Amino acid sequence: MNLSSEEAMAERIDLSKVEEVLKRHELDEGPLIPVLQEVQALFRYLPEEALALVGRRLNIPLSRIYGVVTFYAQFYLTPRGKHVIKSCQGTACHVRGGQGSLDALSRELKVKPGETTGDLNFTLETVACLGTCFLAPVVMVDDDYYGKLTPKRAVDALKKYRSGQGLKEAQE
Amino acid sequence: MMKRLSSIEELQHFQQAILDSKDPRRLRVRICMTGCRAFGAVDVRDAFKASIAENGLTDKVDILETGCHGFCARAPVAAIDPYGFFYQQISPKNVPLIVKESILEGKPVEKLLYRDPKSEEPIALEKEVPFYRDQMKIVLRNCGQIDPTNMEDYVARDGYRAIAKVLSSMTPDEVIEEVIRSGLRGRGGAGFSTGTKWRFARNSAGDMKYVICNADEGDPGAFMDRAVLEGDPHTVIEGMLIAAYAIGAKEGYIYVRAEYPIAVTHVKKAVADARAVGLLGERILGCDFSFDIRIKEGAGAFVCGEETALIASIEGRRGMPRTRPPFPAVSGLWGKPTNINNVETFANIAPIIHRGADWYAGLGTEKSKGTKIFALAGKINNTGLVEVPMGITLERIIFDIGGGIPGGKKFKAAQTGGPSGGCIPASLANLPIDYDSLTAAGAIMGSGGLVIMDENTCMVDLAKYFLNFTREESCGKCVPCRIGTKRMLETLTRITEGKGEMEDLETMKELASMIKDASLCGLGQTAPNPVLTTLNYFYDEYRAHIEEKRCPAGVCKALIHYLIDPEKCKGCGVCRKACPQGAVSGKTKEAHAIDSALCIKCGICYNECKFDAIQVS
Numbered sequence: 001m002n003l004s005s006e007e008a009m010a011e012r013i014d015l016s017k018v019e020e021v022l023k024r025h026e027l028d029e030g031p032l033i034p035v036l037q038e039v040q041a042l043f044r045y046l047p048e049e050a051l052a053l054v055g056r057r058l059n060i061p062l063s064r065i066y067g068v069v070t071f072y073a074q075f076y077l078t079p080r081g082k083h084v085i086k087s088c089q090g091t092a093c094h095v096r097g098g099q100g101s102l103d104a105l106s107r108e109l110k111v112k113p114g115e116t117t118g119d120l121n122f123t124l125e126t127v128a129c130l131g132t133c134f135l136a137p138v139v140m141v142d143d144d145y146y147g148k149l150t151p152k153r154a155v156d157a158l159k160k161y162r163s164g165q166g167l168k169e170a171q172e
Numbered sequence: 173m174m175k176r177l178s179s180i181e182e183l184q185h186f187q188q189a190i191l192d193s194k195d196p197r198r199l200r201v202r203i204c205m206t207g208c209r210a211f212g213a214v215d216v217r218d219a220f221k222a223s224i225a226e227n228g229l230t231d232k233v234d235i236l237e238t239g240c241h242g243f244c245a246r247a248p249v250a251a252i253d254p255y256g257f258f259y260q261q262i263s264p265k266n267v268p269l270i271v272k273e274s275i276l277e278g279k280p281v282e283k284l285l286y287r288d289p290k291s292e293e294p295i296a297l298e299k300e301v302p303f304y305r306d307q308m309k310i311v312l313r314n315c316g317q318i319d320p321t322n323m324e325d326y327v328a329r330d331g332y333r334a335i336a337k338v339l340s341s342m343t344p345d346e347v348i349e350e351v352i353r354s355g356l357r358g359r360g361g362a363g364f365s366t367g368t369k370w371r372f373a374r375n376s377a378g379d380m381k382y383v384i385c386n387a388d389e390g391d392p393g394a395f396m397d398r399a400v401l402e403g404d405p406h407t408v409i410e411g412m413l414i415a416a417y418a419i420g421a422k423e424g425y426i427y428v429r430a431e432y433p434i435a436v437t438h439v440k441k442a443v444a445d446a447r448a449v450g451l452l453g454e455r456i457l458g459c460d461f462s463f464d465i466r467i468k469e470g471a472g473a474f475v476c477g478e479e480t481a482l483i484a485s486i487e488g489r490r491g492m493p494r495t496r497p498p499f500p501a502v503s504g505l506w507g508k509p510t511n512i513n514n515v516e517t518f519a520n521i522a523p524i525i526h527r528g529a530d531w532y533a534g535l536g537t538e539k540s541k542g543t544k545i546f547a548l549a550g551k552i553n554n555t556g557l558v559e560v561p562m563g564i565t566l567e568r569i570i571f572d573i574g575g576g577i578p579g580g581k582k583f584k585a586a587q588t589g590g591p592s593g594g595c596i597p598a599s600l601a602n603l604p605i606d607y608d609s610l611t612a613a614g615a616i617m618g619s620g621g622l623v624i625m626d627e628n629t630c631m632v633d634l635a636k637y638f639l640n641f642t643r644e645e646s647c648g649k650c651v652p653c654r655i656g657t658k659r660m661l662e663t664l665t666r667i668t669e670g671k672g673e674m675e676d677l678e679t680m681k682e683l684a685s686m687i688k689d690a691s692l693c694g695l696g697q698t699a700p701n702p703v704l705t706t707l708n709y710f711y712d713e714y715r716a717h718i719e720e721k722r723c724p725a726g727v728c729k730a731l732i733h734y735l736i737d738p739e740k741c742k743g744c745g746v747c748r749k750a751c752p753q754g755a756v757s758g759k760t761k762e763a764h765a766i767d768s769a770l771c772i773k774c775g776i777c778y779n780e781c782k783f784d785a786i787q788v789s
Contacts, residue, residue: 072473104752104776132395133547151775
């Protein structure tokens with residue numbers, strides 16, 4: 001990622017919103033994971049400044065928070081794309097040839113699973129199972145399902161997310 | 173805003189008032205708005221709304237948005253009540269005809285009906301479609317029949333009658349006795365007696381106890397719990413209430429996968445609605461019993477399906493299992509006695525209490541009572557959700573209900589129990605599906621994923637797939653699981669690349685027994701099952717990979733080549749244009765050829781060819 005987009009992301013970290021999240025969970029038992037989920041919903045990843053604040057308020061060392069964040073697949077420490085592609089790795093998708101669609105997406109976007117495109121438009125990731133095995137093989141782009149895929153149809157599915165690509169639009 | 177129910181009589185009056193306000197002859201479109209959404213159910217619903225309005229029927233016809241009807245292969249599906257006409261693969265453009273003929277005239281639209289795959293005869297009624305006919309719906313009794321976001325629909329169908337019966341006429345010990353007598357065993361996979369588990373938690377000392385619903389359905393290929401939570405969330409809440417009363421718990425948690433957004437929304441709404449009428453909270457139905465439920469969303473870790481890991485996750489820690497004993501029944505959440513059951517287990521409780529343990533114990537086999545939901549997926553025609561009595565044979569599930577294997581291919585194996593389970597070969601198709609028969613065959617019941625494979629599935633590749641999954645999901649706490657699964661995966665990878673040795677098979681068996689014996693939790697203890705069952709039933713396939721450097725199913729990339737059959741190739745150029753590597757050459761209308769030096773075996777040409785000209789050798 002280039003520096004300008006990193007700066008752009010940094011500018012958007014509004015810690016007052018993190019304070020609001022913390023306030024909502026003030027009385028909870030075991031609030032760390034729900035707090036992290038809500039903070040991530042704000043920024044699409046977990047910025048270090050936000051984690052430091054969470055640690056101070058909840059009185060949990062940053063090292064332990066890091067341990068929790070890296071344990072669960074759904075927490076991210078780096079900015080993610082505007083559109084998230086989740087390629088299902090479930091058994092049904094596997095036996096119906098899902099790997100071919102994932103490989104095709106990876107080639108098309110020139111990123112490996114888990115990575116984000118340079119323009120921050122797409123993050124390609126794998127999930128263990130989307131629980132929609134009747135659609136196998138399936139990928140989800142944001143909240144939309146694309147089922148019964150071939151490698152070509154997987155790549156075609158990206159079209160609608162490409163207009164006016166990238167971070168620029170996301171910021172506007 | 174619904175009124176708070178402060179006594180059991182008020183619940184009865186509430187139900188009666190709902191029933192009085194409903195006309196069973198009223199016309200309605202009952203449409204799946206959960207799983208079918210992925211196939212355009214929203215557009216179909218909107219088309220029904222528009223067409224009903226155009227015909228001036230808005231006041232006469234209801235549109236009931238339900239959970240899963242089960243027949244996902246035919247999505248989007250809907251039924252027209254009170255007739256029970258069944259429509260499938262509905263496109264918005266078919267809707268005006270359905271409204272005109274089925275709603276206005278009460279007749280089925282023959283050309284849109286489901287056709288029996290064998291006889292080609294159209295079938296008008298949902299209950300007569302073979303997929304539905306051979307099922308027995310107890311847990312899924314409401315799923316696809318009610319609006320899961322409307323508590324009145326649940327109450328109308330005797331919802332919360334079981335908790336009312338418990339509070340008015342049963343002691344906690346009587347409830348536990350009833351559940352033990354029913355023979356219900358945990359549906360999460362291990363199959364432990366539910367009532368006995370409750371008794372442990374009841375017998376533990378402590379004024380604060382918890383009930384947890386494990387809705388962290390993580391097995392790839394399983395979506396039963398998702399459907400229950402999406403389609404009938406109140407039945408899970410009612411099951412938890414009864415468990416809480418039986419063990420003496422005041423608080424409960426539903427730990428649900430965040431990957432299931434519709435389930436999360438429906439469960440949250442159901443909990444809020446139940447609380448609003450006093451079915452959760454202080455002094456439920458005016459009785460001396462208080463219980464409330466909180467919802468925790470998972471954060472993506474398969475191991476959190478293990479109960480001690482799940483507890484750690486609710487407490488805000490890394491979800492790593494710990495040694496048992498102490499069992500959660502003695503020391504669970506925040507160190508207090510805790511009872512954890514799976515979604516489907518809780519969903520069985522209200523029917524057992526309402527209809528009695530004797531009725532339930534009359535269903536199923538001697539040691540496996542009741543029904544089981546399976547998620548049918550993979551190489552099968554009728555993918556979807558089925559609920560069948562325990563003891564039914566695999567063959568009947570696959571061929572009678574599941575409609576057999578697509579494309580006339582041969583049934584090769586069925587995989588039960590996800591990464592913890594095993595592969596049952598076609599030769600055991602007569603196996604009755606119950607806890608003990610499956611265990612004897614080397615597989616497990618598991619939570620209910622049933623993935624079907626045909627002749628094009630490579631069993632070595634499948635074993636590798638599962639080991640890759642368990643290796644990735646191993647929490648890393650104990651060595652046999654963390655390193656053992658990695659070594660097994662490396663060995664399997666070598667075999668699929670044609671670099672294996674016959675002695676690798678013996679080494680894997682030895683490693684498997686060590687991983688099983690020495691791992692701390694179920695994840696490691698069961699991780700070798702897919703390898704052991706495939707080695708047991710498909711030994712020849714392993715041998716072909718090792719000795720002949722051949723993948724009989726044509727799956728393992730290192731051992732296959734793509735070729736174009738010049739006889740079949742029409743020279744249409746589709747494969748040439750589709751190939752990402754530029755490995756296909758040939759003039760239009762002349763036979764093409766693949767340059768094997770450039771080919772990366774992605775299979776795109778194979779999928780794109782309309783003439784079956786691409787061959788795998």
